[in-house]
Each structure stands twice: as structure tokens, then as C-alpha cells.
Amino acid sequence: MKNKRVNFMTYTKLDADSIISYILSIDTLHHFFGTDTLEASEIGDGNLNYVYIVRAADHPEKALILKQAVPYLRIAGEGYPLSRDRMSYEIRSLKLYNALIPQHVPDVLYADEAMSVIVLEYLSKHIIMREGMMDAIIYPNFAAHMGQFLAQTLFKTSSLFLEGTAKRQMMAQFNNNTELCGLTETFVFTAPYMEHETNEIDPLIEAEVLALREDTAFKIAMLELKYKFMNQSDALLHGDLHTGSIMINKDETYVIDSEFAFFGPFGFDVGALIGNLAMSWVSHFERSKDSHYQGWILESIVELYETFETYFLSLWSAAEQSALIEPGFIDHKGLKQYQQNFMQNILQESIGFAGAKISRRQLGIAGVADIRGIEEPKSRARAEKMALSIGIHLVKNYRTMHLITDLTDYLRNLK
């Protein structure tokens, strides 16, 4: 094919044609494909961005993914401006994740902040985990993989590992991700629990929704969680770690879509994932009625958390010096006690944030397909009510839970 000349010095929105010129203009990507003729097509249903697959026409297994941000919210159109900067945070976080735990994020083949473009390894043998869970597929390695992912990414970007200057320099790369943090502040912590034009409420659960708007204890607990989200800069978060941000198969697990990345509380990513697993668990009372699959989900929550905790503590044992703890400051027994308090707090905050994620998905602008995709209205409403009552319980009671099994026991006793 013929190379069309395009000016890529300033931001240009790519399309299926210009994308090939763009790819060929970059040496490493040109080498990747060699002399093959290329084809590009848009894939997926990106809410925020445009996503293309680029293939060698005669060797379709030779492929890569190109993702470009546009200066608006893609699903809503040009009337909903959203800075292209989000791609810079995705680029920076994915590069950092590749340095920390390359086996669980796609390779970044090329990145261009000026063009808001990232070019990624094509994961041909994986599907979005949420889709797999709706089909009741068991992923035997998921919990171990994601427990390790969470431990590596959270521990190694925290002041338990980094020196002060290194941490502040890393924070400076993400400090201005204000717009996407603002979306979370509004759509996870605020709008779903008040009258708000963006809410999408099933009329069949209206009574519960109206009752929740009057629940002062819930609101206070939600403000406490929101305040932590806004002001506690423990570690670099993915920021949107639900089962739709994971590409998976029986063997491998990859985290994608990290444009919400910023420095926030440890429990937020852990809680987001646990909350989404719990919603899948709820959905299967209506979807598959497969108690074996539901059992696997609850076991996975426990294994996920316990793997996270074990790896986090083992990384901590290996890190002799950090901005927080100088060697010789505290004896072994004291350190163990401090670590125990520290991990207890992470567990509780994770459960609180899980509750926030579950609640908002029943009322707010973004439902989860697991539950909102249940077709029969009464069946869907039963799942929504159950999920909502779980979310409320966790938000109000996370400080009473001391083990991850306190959460799964609570769930198991609901039916």
C-alpha cells in the first residue's frame, strides 16, 4: 500500500486510512509489520476513546491495537468535551505497570502523548472478564494474578517502598488527572445518592432509592470515603479496576484502560474489584442459578485478598528502607504490630470502597451489564435490590469487618 503523507507533528484525529500512514511513520511499528500490507478497522465499543486493530492483511495473527483519545467523551459526542490528557495518564501508568508487573499488562509498543495515541500488544486469546463472568466461566488463575498485580502496583508506588523524592516525582506525573478524578467524585460518591439528572433508576426499586436518600448514616459514611479518595495519596491507583478493565483467559490476566490513574487510597482499587465480583455473584442468582459458580466467586474474593495481603507483606519485608521506615527505627515485634494495624485498615477501606462501587452501579449513570443486562424486569429488580442492600451494608459497616471472610460470610448468609 502507498504511504499517505499526514502531518503528525500536532494532534490529528486518526481514521482507518490515516492510521496506516501513522503506523508506517514510526520505525519500531514499521519493523513490527515489515513489508506486509496493512489493514485497520475500528473495534470495540470504547466509551471514552477510539480503538483500532491494525493487521497485516496476509498474516492476520500479526496485529496490534491503537487507541486514540479525542477531546470529547466518545459515546456522548463533541458536545461533551473531555480533555485528551486522559491518554497521557493511561500511557504513564501502563509504562509504570510494565516496569512493575509486565506479565499482567499489555506491552506498550509505542506511545505519543502529543497525538494522544497508545499502541499496544494485541491480546488475541483473551476476552473481557465481565463477559466471561456473565457466561459463568471459571478463571482459575485470576485471583492469584490480580492479588499480585494489586500488591506490586500499590506497594511499589507507596511511601512504604519509595523514597520521598521519588514518590513526589511520580505523583507529579499524575497530579493533574483532575477531570477523571472529578468523574469518580461525582458519579461514584455523590450523584447516585441524591436527585441528579444523570441517575438511571429502575422504577421497580424506587422505594429503596428514596429511602437511601434519607439515610444520614449512609451519607456520612459516603462522605468519609469520598474524603479519603480525594485526600489520601497512598499509592498509584488504576482508578477504574472493574471486571470490564481486565482481559482474561484460563491462563492469563491483563489489566487495561488505566486512564483514571492517580494517587489515592490503597483500598480503592482493591475495593473496586471486590465490589464487581460481588455484583457478579448477585447476578447469578438470576442469571445462571449456578451455586457452584457463585461459590467460585466467593472463594476468589478471599483468594484475591489473601494473595494481595501476603504479597504486599512479603514486598514490605524485602524493602529494608523507605521514606517511612529507616532501618533501626523500630524492632521486629513493633514492625509486625504496625503492619497488622496497617493491613487491617486497608482491608476495611477496601470493603467500604467495594460498597460504594456496588451502590452506585444500581442507581447512577453507569450500571453493570451483569445486573442491568438481566432481561426479565422482576428478576433484574431482585438483583438490583440485593446488590443495593449489600452496598449500603458495606458502606455503613466496613469498620466492623476484620477479615476478608467476614465479607464473604456476610454474603453467604444472605440467601
Added chain:
Amino acid sequence: MKNKRVNFMTYTKLDADSIISYILSIDTLHHFFGTDTLEASEIGDGNLNYVYIVRAADHPEKALILKQAVPYLRIAGEGYPLSRDRMSYEIRSLKLYNALIPQHVPDVLYADEAMSVIVLEYLSKHIIMREGMMDAIIYPNFAAHMGQFLAQTLFKTSSLFLEGTAKRQMMAQFNNNTELCGLTETFVFTAPYMEHETNEIDPLIEAEVLALREDTAFKIAMLELKYKFMNQSDALLHGDLHTGSIMINKDETYVIDSEFAFFGPFGFDVGALIGNLAMSWVSHFERSKDSHYQGWILESIVELYETFETYFLSLWSAAEQSALIEPGFIDHKGLKQYQQNFMQNILQESIGFAGAKISRRQLGIAGVADIRGIEEPKSRARAEKMALSIGIHLVKNYRTMHLITDLTDYLRNLK
């Protein structure tokens, strides 16, 4: 006098001669002095920086202060490098304070980040508060002034007042003050409580110091406070708000020396000030034995904190919308309950940080003149022991205190 030509485009260390050329090269300062002949002389005992007074030779009341940072720690010499960037944080914070509460900070007449220079209003009728307190001078307006200063500066730089983007933009101005934050992390929270070459320990209190090194509960509480200092970005802190950073007389109160400014926990500035007042209170058992003066100090601690709390809450009532709370999210009763929890937490953390400040001053590199300046060794050791035991008690027990009078009652009952 004749204008000497100096290149001020790049950083140049000023001296008593070149400083006058520098002043005259700046229009606003040239206007300030008019045609007067100028004199410059170095003043004070700046630990970090050079400080000059520049006067009109024939009108000595016409004067200003010029402060310049050098790329090393001034008291220690060129062998102890310290980035000049510290002046940028002082400039930015003083400008912000001038916008928020101009009556309690000196006017910034000129600032030049490239030259690491700030030119300030000359406070001719004020002395360093620590000096005044050593002489048992009562400052009747101090508590009300500083309570308001703390409320204005902390509330208006927090997410209780600012929108998310505004807060993150403000944080970005201070995010890299890593070096001075690192000094606090080491010399307030770590080194004093372990064997460390920088400690300066009075042999007469060695037994207490050795016992403290074995006190695991104290170490754990200190790590918790240090972790908050490093990871809780509530508001813009002064960062070094002791009685040596206040210029005062009976009528007026000015805060100076804000080079440690950064975003940290609300309680840190409040606690620093309370801790320094408590140390002065201790010192007067040996210095003046003036129980009336000591009574004024305890009353001032209560008035300072209560003024801070009252103003903070009144600013909160006036701020209908912030990144944290959207109008309509929570009802009046719920908001009051949330605020009560919130203020309780600030009080407790303030008392904890006060304890950390008191403890480190007895053991670490920087003592306070109030106590270390007591000449008679046994008398000094008595004060050191008493202060140390107060510091330890506050660090270990701050979560048990619910009112500021719990702190002053505890002090009052010590003797």
C-alpha cells in the same frame, strides 16, 4: 549612590553592595525608596537563608527586608547542599497567605524565583514571639489572630472549599517541596527516637531517652503520625509553625518563614503551634516560676484552638459547594454530625502532632531556646524530662482526647 551593574538574569548571590543595585533595578522598589541613598546590612541569624535590611540612609523608618536562599544550608555552610527551590515555596505560600489573610503575613513587595529572592515589608515594631515568651510577655491578641490564621489558611486550601481542579493546581505548586518535607520526616518523626548522629542529648536525661528507644507503642504511634504527614493532603500547611516563625507585639501578629509549605494533614500546623506553647509553659517552671504567665499560656492554647474551630466551621457554613459536598447531598443534621466527626479528628491529630513536636525538641538536632536555653543544668534537665514525658503521653494517647481542655487539664494536673 552609584548604580553598580550586576547581571541578575541568572542566579547571583547578593551581598551588602550588590543588593542595592539589585533593589534599584526593580521599578517598584526603586519607587518605594525614591531618591534616597540606600544602606543594606545583614540581620538576624537565619539558619537557612541570608536576610538583609535595606534602609534609606536619611529616613531609617523607610526600610524593607530582602531574603535570599543560597544553594546550601546557611548555618552549616557549602558542604551541606540544600536546593534554593525552598525560596519558591516561601514565595508561593506567602503570596497565597496574603490573598487569604493579609493582616497576618508581611506584604510581599517583590519576589523573584530565579534569584531565590523575596522582598518583604519591614516589621519594625514586632519581635520573634519565642523571645517575647521567654521574657514572659503576654500577647492578648495572639490566640484570636492565630486561630483565624489557621482557619483561613487550612480551610480555604482544602477540598472543603476548593473545587477539585483548583486544589490540584494549587498542590502542583508545592508538590516538589520534597527536600524540606524530607527534613521534617527525618528530624521530627524518625531520628530523635533512634541512635542517630544528629541527635543532641543532654546526658542528664539519658535514662529517659534510652527507655523511649525501647517503647514500641510510642514508635507505632509515631509511624502512624509520620504516615499521615506523608500521605494525607488535606490543606496547604506552613510546615514549620512554631513561635519562632511568628513576629508579634501586643496588637499585631505576623507569620513568617513558610519555606516548608506543602499539602499535608490539617493537624500538623495546629499541633506545631500548640506543642511550642506547651514547651514554653514547661520552661516557665524553671525560668520565671510565674504561674500567672503559665495560666495565660494554657488559656491561650484553649482560645487558639476554639477560635480555629469556630472560624473553620463558620467558613464551612458559608461555603455552600465544594469538591466534597454538593448542595442537596446531605441534610443539615447529617452535615452537622459529619462536621463534628471531622473536627474531632482534627483535634486529635493536632494533639498527636503537638506531642511529636515536643518530643523531638528534647532529643533531636533542633532544641527550643525556651528549654535548651535554661542555663542551670539540673533545672534544664527537669524541664527536658517534663517536656519529654508530655510529648510521649500526647503521641501515645491523642485518640483519647475529645476537647482541647482535655489537653490543658492534663497539663494543669502535672504539677
